[in-house]
Amino acid sequence: MLLLGGILLAVFVVPWPWGIFTVLGGGLLDISESLVLLRWSRRRRSVVGAEALVGQRAVVTSPSPLQVRVAGELWEARSDRPLVPGEEVVVTAVEGLTLRVEER
Numbered sequence: 001m002l003l004l005g006g007i008l009l010a011v012f013v014v015p016w017p018w019g020i021f022t023v024l025g026g027g028l029l030d031i032s033e034s035l036v037l038l039r040w041s042r043r044r045r046s047v048v049g050a051e052a053l054v055g056q057r058a059v060v061t062s063p064s065p066l067q068v069r070v071a072g073e074l075w076e077a078r079s080d081r082p083l084v085p086g087e088e089v090v091v092t093a094v095e096g097l098t099l100r101v102e103e104r
Helices: 002-012 016-041
Strands: 057-063 066-070 073-078 088-095 098-103
Touching: 002 016, 057 073, 066 088, 066 098
Parallel strands: 073 098
Antiparallel strands: 057 066, 057 088, 066 073, 088 098
């Protein structure tokens, strides 16, 4: 966008020798802005999939087989102790398609 602005300024406003510097300046600013935005967008990886479930709160929906609801989805779970429906737990690990949970 800055390159286009530099070209328009060079053609319609700025006199002949300075028009070249206007276009070059606009191009350099455009490239530097793109590089800064690219670096900013890569600063942190998104957490997706099973990685996103660890640490989230879940609610027990069924004691046998143990099922919990996490972010609106039902998952099978394992726990070291018996849990009752309605109890809040925290997801500590993901083992395949089964969540490892413990009480809060």
